[in-house]
Amino acid sequence: MTASPYRDPAILYPIRRSDRARHVRIEVDRDGVRVIVPRRMPLREVAPFVAAKRPWIERTLRRHREAAARDPAVRLVDGGSVPYLGRELELRLRVEPGRVRPHVAMRGDRLHVAVGRPGAAALRDALERWYRRRARIEVAARLDAAAARAGSTYSRLSIRGQRTRWASCSQTGAMSFNWRLLLAPEEILDYVVEHEVAHLEVLGHSRRFWRLVERRCPSYRQHERWLRKHGPGLFI
Numbered sequence: 001m002t003a004s005p006y007r008d009p010a011i012l013y014p015i016r017r018s019d020r021a022r023h024v025r026i027e028v029d030r031d032g033v034r035v036i037v038p039r040r041m042p043l044r045e046v047a048p049f050v051a052a053k054r055p056w057i058e059r060t061l062r063r064h065r066e067a068a069a070r071d072p073a074v075r076l077v078d079g080g081s082v083p084y085l086g087r088e089l090e091l092r093l094r095v096e097p098g099r100v101r102p103h104v105a106m107r108g109d110r111l112h113v114a115v116g117r118p119g120a121a122a123l124r125d126a127l128e129r130w131y132r133r134r135a136r137i138e139v140a141a142r143l144d145a146a147a148a149r150a151g152s153t154y155s156r157l158s159i160r161g162q163r164t165r166w167a168s169c170s171q172t173g174a175m176s177f178n179w180r181l182l183l184a185p186e187e188i189l190d191y192v193v194e195h196e197v198a199h200l201e202v203l204g205h206s207r208r209f210w211r212l213v214e215r216r217c218p219s220y221r222q223h224e225r226w227l228r229k230h231g232p233g234l235f236i
Contacts, residue, residue, distance in 0.1 A: 011057060015046055026053055028060040029163045030068065030232060060232075067233035074236050076120045082111060082127065082236055085138070086185035093123065102126030127236055128161070128179070135159045135179040142193045143175060150216070152200040166227065167192050169199035183234040184227075191223040 013026075013033035024041060026049075027034045035046055050057070074082055078093035089111040099116035104126055106112075111130075115122040136159050147154055155173040167177045175196055181189045194217045202209040213220050 011050065011054070013050070015043065017041075024049055026050065026057065027164045028057055028064070030064045030235065031163075033057060033061070063228065064232040067230060076123045076127075076236065083183045084111075084134075085182055085189060086187075091123075102129065104130035124236055131182050131236075132159050132161070132179045135177065135182050138182060138189065139177045139193065142190060143197070146193050146197040146216075147200070150197050150200065152197060154197075154200060166231070167196045169196045169203070171203065173200060180234045183236070184230070187219075188223055188226060191217050191220055195220070 011033055013035055015035050015037060017039050018036050019039050021036050021038045024035065024037045024046070027036065035050060037043075037046060074080065076082075076091070078091060080091045081088045082091060083089075084106075087109065089106065089109055092110050092112045094112075094114045095118045096114050096116060099114060102116070102122070102125070103114040104111065111127075113123060113126055113130075115126050136157070139159065140157055143154065143157060153173065154169070154175045156175065158174070158176045159179050160176055161180070162176075162178050165178065166181060167175070169175055177192070177196075181192055195213055198209060198212045198216065202212060210220075217223070
């Protein structure tokens with residue numbers, strides 16, 4: 001993947017060419033805007049595409065700014081705390097020079113972390129690895145139960161760290177979930193799982209799909225609003 005800068009009168013964004021991309025897409029997160037394009041797509045087609053999406057881009061950027069101002073930043077220090085499915089876990093940090101692999105263990109409402117070097121980067125890396133492992137456990141149990149209730153099956157589960165997507169379901173039934181969902185309340189993770197299981201029956205977001213989601217999760221609109229409002233702030 002290669003990148004080149006592009007300046008819009010109102011939006012600055014890099015253009016990244018990707019051999020894997022089949023369609024142009026725009027990514028918007030707290031770090032800004034990026035445009036991913038297929039390798040052979042003419043660059044002259046990018047600016048009109050971005051211009052057509054400008055209202056959505058500006059709205060999404062505004063949500064990220066509002067989330068940063070509204071939601072308190074996670075304090076990655078000894079005595080700080082991190083969210084976990086609606087709970088706040090107190091961080092207990094030890095720096096052990098020479099340690100190769102970080103160690104993270106949850107004991108009650110405390111999260112004990114041992115790292116080999118000081119600094120937020122080492123702690124953040126250890127925490128992300130731990131959240132990814134926990135996400136597989138938390139998601140798998142919910143996904144198995146939801147699929148069984150629906151009489152559906154999925155082909156595989158992967159845990160990723162997408163910056164702009166919470167989860168996905170492929171045509172083959174492959175499920176992907178963002179580990180950052182563990183930074184949200186438990187009912188949000190439950191809803192996203194039900195949402196993706198519904199895609200095993202209906203892939204698109206048609207009226208039939210949303211009727212199916214509502215039967216399985218009557219408060220889905222509330223959860224969608226929560227994700228739109230607070231999702232941009234779910235970072236460590």
